[in-house]
Each structure stands twice: as structure tokens, then as C-alpha cells.
Amino acid sequence: MARITAGIASSHVPLLGVAHDQGKDRDDYFGPIFAGYDWTREWEKSEKPDVIILVYNDHASAFDMKVIPTFAIGCGDHYKPADEGWGPRQVPDVFGHADLAWHIAQSLILDEFDMTIINEMDVDHGLTVPLTMMFGAVDAWPCKVVPLAVNVVTYPPPSGNRCWSLGEAIARAVASFPEDLNVQVWGTGGMSHQLQGPRAGLINRQWDNLFLDGLIGESDHLRRIPHIEYLRETGSEGIEMVMWLIMRGALGKRTLALHRHYHVPCSNTAIGHLVLRPDNGQELDMTISGASVAALTE
Amino acid sequence: MISDTNIRDYLAQLEDIPGTRVFTAARARQGYHLNQFAMSLMKSENRERWKADERAYLEDWQLSEEQKAAVLARDYNTLLDLGGNIYFLSKIFSTDGLSFVQAVSTMTGVSVEEYQAMMNAGGRSPDGLRSKREGR
Numbered sequence: 001m002a003r004i005t006a007g008i009a010s011s012h013v014p015l016l017g018v019a020h021d022q023g024k025d026r027d028d029y030f031g032p033i034f035a036g037y038d039w040t041r042e043w044e045k046s047e048k049p050d051v052i053i054l055v056y057n058d059h060a061s062a063f064d065m066k067v068i069p070t071f072a073i074g075c076g077d078h079y080k081p082a083d084e085g086w087g088p089r090q091v092p093d094v095f096g097h098a099d100l101a102w103h104i105a106q107s108l109i110l111d112e113f114d115m116t117i118i119n120e121m122d123v124d125h126g127l128t129v130p131l132t133m134m135f136g137a138v139d140a141w142p143c144k145v146v147p148l149a150v151n152v153v154t155y156p157p158p159s160g161n162r163c164w165s166l167g168e169a170i171a172r173a174v175a176s177f178p179e180d181l182n183v184q185v186w187g188t189g190g191m192s193h194q195l196q197g198p199r200a201g202l203i204n205r206q207w208d209n210l211f212l213d214g215l216i217g218e219s220d221h222l223r224r225i226p227h228i229e230y231l232r233e234t235g236s237e238g239i240e241m242v243m244w245l246i247m248r249g250a251l252g253k254r255t256l257a258l259h260r261h262y263h264v265p266c267s268n269t270a271i272g273h274l275v276l277r278p279d280n281g282q283e284l285d286m287t288i289s290g291a292s293v294a295a296l297t298e
Numbered sequence: 299m300i301s302d303t304n305i306r307d308y309l310a311q312l313e314d315i316p317g318t319r320v321f322t323a324a325r326a327r328q329g330y331h332l333n334q335f336a337m338s339l340m341k342s343e344n345r346e347r348w349k350a351d352e353r354a355y356l357e358d359w360q361l362s363e364e365q366k367a368a369v370l371a372r373d374y375n376t377l378l379d380l381g382g383n384i385y386f387l388s389k390i391f392s393t394d395g396l397s398f399v400q401a402v403s404t405m406t407g408v409s410v411e412e413y414q415a416m417m418n419a420g421g422r423s424p425d426g427l428r429s430k431r432e433g434r
């Protein structure tokens with residue numbers, strides 16, 4: 001039986017991909033950002049997930065204005081990095097898990113989530129930057145990926161509550177897949193940022209950290225945050241954080257945080273990163289990161 | 299859950315944020331061809347044609363004269379007003395070789411150096427910029 005063993009939240013700023021690809025990831029500007037992912041990279045080497053269900057949004061790369069799916073799931077075998085206007089990133093191609101993806105797609109539709117199914121697309125920084133942050137420079141990504149794309153560009157995007165419920169339905173679908181698979185769910189995007197208009201550059205460290213706090217333990221209250229609060233408090237692009245709730249919804253009632261990282265700025269954006277375990281009696285290694293231990297004993 | 303919010307209130311709230319144009323359906327409709335034009339610059343052969351003669355390239359797209367003028371002037375605030383979305387508009391400034399910080403700073407009325415200094419100091423505070431109506 002397939003099971004969800006962890007959830008990861010991470011920003012997916014395109015500049016992180018550029019910094020990594022140009023070897024600037026340990027310089028004065030980017031060093032503190034990437035250092036916050038070192039623990040996770042080591043941890044992933046021992047976790048060895050088989051599949052990542054990677055929740056992200058496309059940024060006018062695979063989807064233009066012709067078709068705007070609210071929730072879309074990649075059911076293909078193979079995705080190439082997108083050319084986002086400066087040539088595709090020189091990172092490995094992404095391999096899907098079509099059996100699991102089709103199983104999830106069918107289960108979700110029967111569970112009343114009317115998914116759009118994607119057989120072919122290119123994947124942009126929203127998907128490839130988190131892979132780079134978690135796995136570093138590799139010749140091949142160490143696991144399969146099921147892309148789950150959410151519209152957070154054209155309004156209205158799905159509500160936080162709907163995202164959470166989709167996460168719960170994904171967990172049910174994974175639990176009914178017969179093959180023994182170690183599955184992680186990643187929620188990407190955020191944290192506070194605004195890329196447009198005179199209010200651009202908005203950062204809300206306090207709100208971001210309350211949101212990170214809220215994802216740990218019982219998180220039910222996060223479901224009821226309306227869009228307007230994300231927009232007012234975290235900037236127009238902070239709305240991407242609704243995607244983190246798909247990940248959180250998939251982890252069940254309670255979580256434990258193994259690792260946490262927050263940094264301002266990266267380009268126009270606040271970087272947030274969290275590694276969560278479902279706290280549901282599964283026999284999983286609950287060792288938390290050194291940085292998290294230090295923060296707890298401060 | 300937004301079930302206690304009707305669509306009129308929902309949309310009115312989106313217009314209440316200072317210095318922000320939320321990409322609503324109304325803007326998406328107004329900016330459809332503008333955004334699709336910008337999207338066309340994802341292809342390198344189109345970028346070459348665009349760089350060779352911007353004005354001629356725009357003739358192939360059903361943009362209003364105002365939209366065309368704002369594109370040629372790289373006036374991003376006006377483009378947002380005319381239905382542009384930043385992720386689509388980014389194809390224009392990427393083709394110009396500008397980063398997000400460089401392009402975004404042009405919408406804020408300060409130099410790129412001042413903008414970068416603001417970001418390095420922790421970014422723009424939301425205080426006073428949450429709501430036009432409530433002034434908070």
C-alpha cells in the first residue's frame with residue numbers, strides 16, 4: 001500500500017534556480033537561503049521517497065490564457081523543463097508516475113474533485129526550483145513526480161478550504177493504491193511577495209511566521225483564511241500559500257515539524273520552508289533538525 | 299470558505315488594496331490579447347522577430363492603441379491597468395534582459411538601487427497598505 005510519509009513546504013522563486021545553475025548558491029546573498037535547505041537535502045537521502053506529489057502553479061509557461069484549469073494533475077511519464085523566456089533550465093527531465101497519477105485522478109473525480117488531466121506539458125520553475133532546493137545538483141532526480149498544478153493567477157483561485165479538502169482526498173487516493181510506495185506531498189510557492197504595482201516589495205515576516213506556526217500540530221483554523229487576507233497581509237502573489245494547504249490537508253489531523261527555515265529577501269520574496277511529518281502513529285523517524293532543536297531551546 | 303461572501307463583495311474587496319491590481323476576470327478579459335502577445339515571446343524565433351521590429355510584431359495582435367503604446371514604452375503600471383498580468387508581462391522584460399527586481403522596481407516610483415535596499419532591509423511593510431477604505 002502506498003503511504004504519505006512527509007510533507008514539505010517551500011517557496012519556488014525562479015532566481016533560486018538561476019543562482020543554483022550559475023553556481024552562486026553559496027555566495028553572500030544566496031548562501032543563507034540555501035543553507036536552510038542543507039538539512040533537508042541530507043534527510044531526503046535517507047528518506048528515499050519513491051514519488052513526490054508536487055503541488056505548484058504554472059506561471060504562464062505550460063498554460064496561457066486559452067485554458068485555465070483550477071486543479072490539474074499530470075498523468076504523463078515525462079516532462080521537460082520549460083523555456084520561460086531565457087531558455088530551459090539545464091536540469092534533469094522530470095519523470096512522472098503515470099500509474100499512481102491516473103489512480104489519483106480517477107479517485108479524485110469519483111470523490112467529487114473534477115480534475116483536469118494533463119498528458120503532456122513542460123514544467124516551469126514552480127516545479128523545478130523546489131526539486132533543486134531539496135535534491136541539489138544531480139544527474140537525475142531521485143524519484144518520480146506527480147505534478148499537481150493549481151490556478152493561483154486568474155481570480156478567483158480555489159479557496160484555502162477547498163485546497164485542504166483536495167489534500168484530504170489525495171491522501172485517501174494514495175492510501176488505496178496497492179503498490180508499496182513512499183510518497184511525499186510538497187506544497188510550493190509563497191511566502192509573502194508582491195510583484196506588481198506601487199505596493200510591490202511587500203513582505204510580512206510576522207504573518208508568514210504565524211502561518212508557519214499554524215501548519216504545525218492542528219491546523220484547522222488555516223482553512224478559513226479568506227483570499228482577501230492573503231492579499232492584504234502578504235501581497236498579491238502571497239496567495240500562492242493556499243497551495244501549501246493541499247499538502248497540509250494530505251497529512252491528516254496533526255503534524256510535527258522536523259525542520260523550519262525563513263529568510264528575507266530572495267529577489268522580491270520571503271523564503272519559507274518547512275518539513276512536516278504526519279503525527280498519526282505511523283512508525284516514522286521523528287528526529288528533528290539541529291536548527292529546529294536550537295530554535296526550540298532558545 | 300467564502301460561502302458567506304457573495305461575488306459582488308468578494309470582487310469589491312479585491313479593489314480595496316492600495317497600489318495593487320488583482321487579476322480579476324474583468325482584467326483577464328480586457329488583457330486577453332495583451333497577455334497572449336506577451337506569451338508569444340516564450341519562443342526564441344518570436345523573440346528574434348520582436349527584437350528586430352517591435353512595432354511590426356505588434357501589428358499581428360489585436361491590442362488597443364493604448365496597450366500598444368504602453369508595451370512600447372515598457373510602462374508596466376499602465377499595462378496592469380489595461381489587463382496585463384505580471385507573469386505574462388514578465389516575458390516582455392525577460393526578453394529585454396531584465397530581472398524581476400529590475401522590472402518590478404519600475405512600478406514603485408523608486409530607483410532599482412533604492413528598491414533593492416528596501417528589500418535587503420526586510421521589504422515593504424504592509425502597515426497603511428492593507429485597505430484603502432479602512433486606511434490601515
Ligand SMILES: [Fe+2]
Nearest residue numbers: 057126189240
Ligand atoms: Fe509562483
